[in-house]
Each structure stands twice: as C-alpha cells, then as structure tokens.
Amino acid sequence: MGGVWSIAVYTFREGIRKKTLIGFLILSIMVIFGSQFMTAFLTTSSDTTGQSELDVKLIKDICVTAISIFGMLITIFVSASVVPNEVENKVVYTVLSKPVRRFQYLLGKFLGVQIIIIVNLALMGGLFFFALYLKEQVAPTLLLWSILLTYFQFLIVSAFTFAISCTSTSSVLPTIGGLFIYITGNLTEYLKDVYDRSGQTESTIDWIIGQSAYRLWQVLPNLQYFNLKDQILYLSVNDHPRDAMIPQLILYGFVYGVAGYLMSYWIFRRKEL
Amino acid sequence: MSAVIETNKLCKIxxxxxRGQDVNALNDLTIAVQEKEIFGYLGPNGSGKTTTIKMLLGLIFPSSGTMKIMGSEDIGLPQIKRKIGYLPEGAYYPDFLKGEEILRFYGQLYGLRGKDLERRIDxxxxxVGMTxxxxRLLRGYSKGMRQRIGLAQALMSDPQVLILDEPTTGLDPVARKEMRDLLVRLRSEGKSLMISSHELLEVELISDRVGILYEGVLQTMGTVNELLTDRDLSVDVTGVTENxxxxxxxxxxxxxxxxDGRARLRVAQTLSLYDAMEILKAHNLAVVSVAPRRETLEELFVRIVGDAKAKKEGKK
Known part of the structure; x- marks a missing residue:
C-alpha cells in the first residue's frame, strides 16, 4: 500500500499549487483577517460592553461563513478536478501501467484530496481560532469542534463529487454535481417536510411525491447535522457543543465518505481510459 | 526466441x-513481439496503434480476442506489470518536481524503498544520460530531457519489455539521434521494444521487424529486410534536359x-534493364552508374496504406 501513500502525497503536492485553490485560500484568509476591521464599520452601538459582544458575534459570523463557503469551494474544486486532469494529461497512463491497481490509484487520489482539504481547513480554522483568542482571551474550543464537524461535512461532499468526476473527462460536470450535492445536502430536512405534508391529501401524485421525498431523505446525507454555526454565535467560545452527538456524526460522515469512495471505484474499475 | 507480447484476433469496438455509430478500432489483430527485438508498430493517425497499446496495458478492454504478455494472459498481475515499461506520447510530468523526484515517485509505485530505490534512480x-x-526542476528541462526522464520512469523496474509511444516525436535531430542510440543500446542489453511511431526513418534505422496498421487492420508484418525489397533501379546519368x-x-x-545536366533516375520495376537502357540511349543520356534501389520504409508505408485505401474505396 506504499504506492497509495505516494500517490496521495503527489496529489497533495500538485493540488496545493493550483492557482484557483490558492486564490480561494487567500480570499478566505483576507476575509477572516479583515473581519477584525469590518466590525468597526458595521456596528455603531454606544454601549461599550454591548459593542464588544456585537463585534465578536460579527467576527464569528463572518469567519464561520467564510470558512464554510471557501472551504466548500476548495473541496468541490479539488475533488472535481484531480482524476479528470490526470486522464487529460496522461499521468494516469504512466501510473496504471505500474503495478498499481485501480482501487489503489483512486484511494491515493482520494486521500490526497482529503489532505488538501484538511490542510486548508486547518489554515483557515487556525487563523480564526487565533483571531477569536485575541478577542476573548480564552481558547475557543467550541470552534475546534465546529471545524472537526465541518471537515466531515466536506468529506461527504468531496466523496460524491469525486465519484462524479470518475464518470467525466472534464471537471465542469463534477463541479456542478458537487455544488448540487452541497445544496441538496443542506436541504434534506425539507424533503421530510414534503413527506409529512403529502399525507394531508388523498391524491396519488401527492403520495408518490411524498414517498419519493421520504426515500431521498433516507438516502441523502443531511449536511445540516454538522452545522454548529448557531452555537458558535450564541454560546461561549469555550463551551462544549450542545445536542451534537460528535462520535455518531463522525461515524455518519465516515460512512458516507466510504460510500462515495466505493461508488467512485465502482465507476472507475471498468472505465476506458 | 519466444514472444514477449502476443495478441490473437484482438478486436476493439x-x-x-x-445504433450503427460503433467504431471498429481494431480488427482481428494478431501480432507477436519477440524477445530482444525492436518491433516498429506503424500506421497513420487513428489506425489503432494507441488502442492496441492501451489494451496491452489494461487501460481499455478488448471486445474480443486474447493478449499475452510474457506468456501470461492476466496482464493486470503486478508481477507482469513489473516487467513492462511504458512511455506514453506527450505525457505530462509536473514542473515543480526535480528529475530525481519524478523517478522517486514512479519507483515507489513499483514498491521500491530506501537504498534500493536510490540505487535504481542512480x-x-x-x-538515460541525465545524472x-x-x-534540476523539470521546468528547466528541454523537450529532449523530458523525453529522457519519461524513458527513465519506464525503466525504473528494469523491465524486460518497453512499450514506447512516439518516443522521438518533437525532438531535434541531435536529441533524436541520442534517443535512437539509447533504444538500440537497450535492445543490446536484452530488452524487447515495441515502438509506435510516425517517424518512419527512425523506425527503419533501428527496427528488426515492423507491422503496418491501417483502419484497425494489420496490413503487413515482417522483418525490415523482408519488407524492403530491391524493387526499382537507381541510374545516374548526364546530359539531362528539361524536355x-x-x-x-x-x-x-x-x-x-x-x-544541371546530371540526374539520378528511378526506373520502375515494370521496365527491364535492357528496355531502360534503350530509352536512355534514345534520349541521348550517358549512363554513369546503375544500382538496385531498395524501397524505403516510408515508400512501403505510403504504398501499403494507399493500396488499403484504394481497396476500401473500391469496395464502396
């Protein structure tokens, strides 16, 4: 399995040099860094204590949103492009002509993508952690939990975007697919609503729609489970997350991540390159 | 000598x-690359050369027929892949890596580690003459140097079989000559080479046998000496005029x-030497020398592809 690790490291080294990724990372860092100054323009309270609390809340809001948006863009962009790019520039030919099985190649690429996501998340999260620590003078441990869960959210989106990329020869379709997964993954609760409301009429079409929505709700990942934004905004920065079953969520993210990887292998194993 | 690569009635659709839009890329291909030989695999664009190579490497799958590499039909086995080195046409190697780092990466894919890996890199x-x-970073390499590094990655496991797709394309004459010498040296060291190329002169100079493919069908295969026969006469004359x-x-x-008045003439094999001399005499040309003229691989290629094309159009 040494080959898998070599492919992962190569993927990471190549991935972090991509201009789009660097651009997103710089933008996110600028937003996190700039949030410290933005509060001065956005709040005008005369109450100093209230002003300070509002500042912190704004900083948290801006930073959590920036990490979520830019992190997701990086995740989708990287997951969508690594395999199609290697097919296009023929690196995949030289790699698969070596004693490397297709599942090993894909596992290496997938792990490489995960390292890129983790390093980016650590950079953005680390900066936010530092900014918050300077404001509050206590270690914002709640933020660490949030970043951990955000990674598992990204893992799910990354795994399914990666699977779509194995069907494609360019990164455009998987990028669109990744965005779709992210959006639907955040709206799965609405599917449950659709199911609950469908029982209110006797219509067959309503019943079919309700059942379809229910099945989708059962199958699709619910990315909202990983969202601790409200707790970060309203709890103390060093509180323990409430009502969030961290181990179960980690397992949940891991299972979907593995499912996405297996799907990508199922697509790639007989793919004509 | 035994075959290191064999295909039997290999087809790819x-x-x-x-419906009706299927493309028959390869049709009943039966070839064999022998031990310690350079096999030139020729054909115009789209004739099925790369399709064959991709099937041999397990990158695409045959529609029917069989393939054997080193006697094994399971070409995906790691121990078989260890015996094959492959250089794709126009492959990309990342600019941010040094030459030795590229080889370290590919060496690790063969399971090489530590001192064994470093020794093999050296x-x-x-x-390949890149010590x-x-x-140096790859961005500072010339095209010839990149091609050498490409060949080096193919050689990392010290393979018995090398499959090279257009190894000299895009190289300047000096780099081309160096690459040619290198390939001949590899053969003399006991390796078998299958070279797909458009550079017919290069192939003619180094190949032991060639196969010519057109529209997925093998048109001819044999040793260079068998295929390139003395077909015409080459006659040097003086006294040539425009008329x-x-x-x-x-x-x-x-x-x-x-x-000016001196010329080298090519006398078609349809004319006998006696008839040719009569014609030249009638034109008041003085014959300086007469020699059998061997067909070049390029001429053979053009003739065979032309015949195949004409046959196909005739059928239509």
Whole structure:
C-alpha cells in the first residue's frame, strides 16, 4: 500500500499549487483577517460592553461563513478536478501501467484530496481560532469542534463529487454535481417536510411525491447535522457543543465518505481510459 | 526466441451513442513481439496503434480476442506489470518536481524503498544520460530531457519489455539521434521494444521487424529486410534536359534528383534493364552508374496504406 501513500502525497503536492485553490485560500484568509476591521464599520452601538459582544458575534459570523463557503469551494474544486486532469494529461497512463491497481490509484487520489482539504481547513480554522483568542482571551474550543464537524461535512461532499468526476473527462460536470450535492445536502430536512405534508391529501401524485421525498431523505446525507454555526454565535467560545452527538456524526460522515469512495471505484474499475 | 507480447484476433469496438455509430478500432489483430527485438508498430493517425497499446496495458478492454504478455494472459498481475515499461506520447510530468523526484515517485509505485530505490534512480539516470540534471526542476528541462526522464520512469523496474509511444516525436535531430542510440543500446542489453511511431526513418534505422496498421487492420508484418525489397533501379546519368525529364516520366522513369545536366533516375520495376537502357540511349543520356534501389520504409508505408485505401474505396 506504499504506492497509495505516494500517490496521495503527489496529489497533495500538485493540488496545493493550483492557482484557483490558492486564490480561494487567500480570499478566505483576507476575509477572516479583515473581519477584525469590518466590525468597526458595521456596528455603531454606544454601549461599550454591548459593542464588544456585537463585534465578536460579527467576527464569528463572518469567519464561520467564510470558512464554510471557501472551504466548500476548495473541496468541490479539488475533488472535481484531480482524476479528470490526470486522464487529460496522461499521468494516469504512466501510473496504471505500474503495478498499481485501480482501487489503489483512486484511494491515493482520494486521500490526497482529503489532505488538501484538511490542510486548508486547518489554515483557515487556525487563523480564526487565533483571531477569536485575541478577542476573548480564552481558547475557543467550541470552534475546534465546529471545524472537526465541518471537515466531515466536506468529506461527504468531496466523496460524491469525486465519484462524479470518475464518470467525466472534464471537471465542469463534477463541479456542478458537487455544488448540487452541497445544496441538496443542506436541504434534506425539507424533503421530510414534503413527506409529512403529502399525507394531508388523498391524491396519488401527492403520495408518490411524498414517498419519493421520504426515500431521498433516507438516502441523502443531511449536511445540516454538522452545522454548529448557531452555537458558535450564541454560546461561549469555550463551551462544549450542545445536542451534537460528535462520535455518531463522525461515524455518519465516515460512512458516507466510504460510500462515495466505493461508488467512485465502482465507476472507475471498468472505465476506458 | 519466444514472444514477449502476443495478441490473437484482438478486436476493439468503441460503442457509439446510437445504433450503427460503433467504431471498429481494431480488427482481428494478431501480432507477436519477440524477445530482444525492436518491433516498429506503424500506421497513420487513428489506425489503432494507441488502442492496441492501451489494451496491452489494461487501460481499455478488448471486445474480443486474447493478449499475452510474457506468456501470461492476466496482464493486470503486478508481477507482469513489473516487467513492462511504458512511455506514453506527450505525457505530462509536473514542473515543480526535480528529475530525481519524478523517478522517486514512479519507483515507489513499483514498491521500491530506501537504498534500493536510490540505487535504481542512480542507475536509471545514468542509462538515460541525465545524472547531471537530476537536481534540476523539470521546468528547466528541454523537450529532449523530458523525453529522457519519461524513458527513465519506464525503466525504473528494469523491465524486460518497453512499450514506447512516439518516443522521438518533437525532438531535434541531435536529441533524436541520442534517443535512437539509447533504444538500440537497450535492445543490446536484452530488452524487447515495441515502438509506435510516425517517424518512419527512425523506425527503419533501428527496427528488426515492423507491422503496418491501417483502419484497425494489420496490413503487413515482417522483418525490415523482408519488407524492403530491391524493387526499382537507381541510374545516374548526364546530359539531362528539361524536355527529356518530361519524356522519361511518360515511360516510367522518374527524375529523383537533378543538378544541371546530371540526374539520378528511378526506373520502375515494370521496365527491364535492357528496355531502360534503350530509352536512355534514345534520349541521348550517358549512363554513369546503375544500382538496385531498395524501397524505403516510408515508400512501403505510403504504398501499403494507399493500396488499403484504394481497396476500401473500391469496395464502396
């Protein structure tokens, strides 16, 4: 399995040099860094204590949103492009002509993508952690939990975007697919609503729609489970997350991540390159 | 000698989006690459060369037929893949890596580690003549150097079989000569090489056997000496004029090269030597020398592809 690790490291080294990724990372860092100054323009309270609390809340809001948006863009962009790019520039030919099985190649690429996501998340999260620590003078441990869960959210989106990329020869379709997964993954609760409301009429079409929505709700990942934004905004920065079953969520993210990887292998194993 | 690569009635059909749009990329291909030989695999663009190579490497799958590499039909086995080195056409190697780092990556894919890996990197760089450039980033490499590094990655496991797709394309004459010498040296060291190329002169100079493919069908295969026979005569004459050039062409004698009144003529095999001399005498040309003229691989290629094309159009 040494080959898998070599492919992962190569993927990471190549991935972090991509201009789009660097651009997103710089933008996110600028937003996190700039949030410290933005509060001065956005709040005008005369109450100093209230002003300070509002500042912190704004900083948290801006930073959590920036990490979520830019992190997701990086995740989708990287997951969508690594395999199609290697097919296009023929690196995949030289790699698969070596004693490397297709599942090993894909596992290496997938792990490489995960390292890129983790390093980016650590950079953005680390900066936010530092900014918050300077404001509050206590270690914002709640933020660490949030970043951990955000990674598992990204893992799910990354795994399914990666699977779509194995069907494609360019990164455009998987990028669109990744965005779709992210959006639907955040709206799965609405599917449950659709199911609950469908029982209110006797219509067959309503019943079919309700059942379809229910099945989708059962199958699709619910990315909202990983969202601790409200707790970060309203709890103390060093509180323990409430009502969030961290181990179960980690397992949940891991299972979907593995499912996405297996799907990508199922697509790639007989793919004509 | 035994075959290191064998295909038997190998077919590849690419399925089209609709019925009737299927593309027959390869049709009943039966070839064998022997031990310690250079096999030139030729054909125009789209003739099925790369399709064959991709099937041999397990990158695409045959529609029917069988393949064997080193006697094994399971070409995906790691122990078989260890015995094959592959250089794709126009492959990309990342600019941010040094020459030796590229080889380290590919060496690790063969399971090489530690001192064994470093020793093999040294050996391979030495073989391709890149030892001095090993610490340089690839962005500073010339096209020839990149191609050498490409060949080096193919050699990392010290394979018995090398499959090279257009190894000299895009290289300048000096780099091309160096690459040619390198390939001949690898053969003399006991390796078998299958070279797909458009550079017919290069292939003619180094190949033991060639196969010519057209529209997925193998048109001919044999040793270079068997295929390139003495078909025509080459006659050097003096006293050539503008009028005689046109008149000779009508009779099957072509002026290949001409400087003032001196010329080298190509006499088609349809004319006997006696008839040719009579014609030249009638044109008041003085014969300086007569020699059998061997067909070049390029001429053979053009003739065979032309015949296959004409046959196909005739069928239509």
């Amino acid at each position: 690419y399925e089209g989006a609709r 050996e391979t760089l030495e073989i 001095r450039a090993r610490k 005689s050039v046109n008149s000779l062409a009508e009779k099957g004698i072509v002026v290949e090269d001409r400087i």
